[in-house]
Amino acid sequence: MGRQPCCDKLRVKKGPWTAEEDKKLVSFILSNGHCCWRAVPKLAGLLRCGKSCRLRWTNYLRPDLKRGLLTDAEEQIVINLHARLGNRWSKIASKLPGRTDNEIKNHWNTHIKKKLLRMGIDPITHKPLTDDQSSPAATTSSNSAITIEEIFGSNHASPPQETGINPVSIELNSGTCQDPMVIENCILEDHHNSTFSDSYWSFLDGIEANWEGLSSHEWLLDYQDFGLEDLELEILGFDHEENKLS
DNA sequence: AACGAAACCAACCGCCAATCC
């Protein structure tokens, strides 16, 4: 009855993935897809369980992943979504193209949570830890416009240079719609349909020829920049002259 | 320079809803 076990736990490898394993997994999935994760390790020649393969692909090897720290705009979206959804990281990640639930979860626990606590905001309830309701960042209610400065302060140390985005004030309730969630949903919806860049497919064409001699992640690092930052700002309707969303 | 503490993040674990047989 039922299906076979996903893997023989006694014969699977654990721990960090090697470059060779990454190579096998990417090559296999790009050639054959992943109709059934249970079959992937066997067919790809990997001594891993299907679950491990899926996680590796989803969180690290997927070609549409962004890398580096979350931008200020992304952090604000995460904060807004977390205020409404709680720890539903996959739902939050679905609104941030190129980001994984694991990445967002890690970023929340290591960065955002601490920032909010330093500001006296409860990262769980998103309400002030004290009774003082006058704090401008004390609420993420649907009809309030929260700027980056309000959340992180005008002199926060988050380095934007990695992504090329300057620290700016973004008002999410601009336009006729006052609900940041609605705006976020609308502006990010189309992003999910974006296809891989030509550079990525070119990369795949030469993947076998160029793989030898590369360290574990060099070949991926070359493809971290698909121009998604610019695309995202374009989708967001970012006005560079006004330095905010139009 | 050396050491310990803190921060970071990839990977694993366990649970659960959906699906299969």
Add this chain to the structure above:
DNA sequence: GGGATTGGCGGTTGGTTTCGT
């Protein structure tokens, strides 16, 4: 219909790197 399995999710762990003294 019901047990077994899959795929996905959130929580946690532990190895590595960075920071502070």
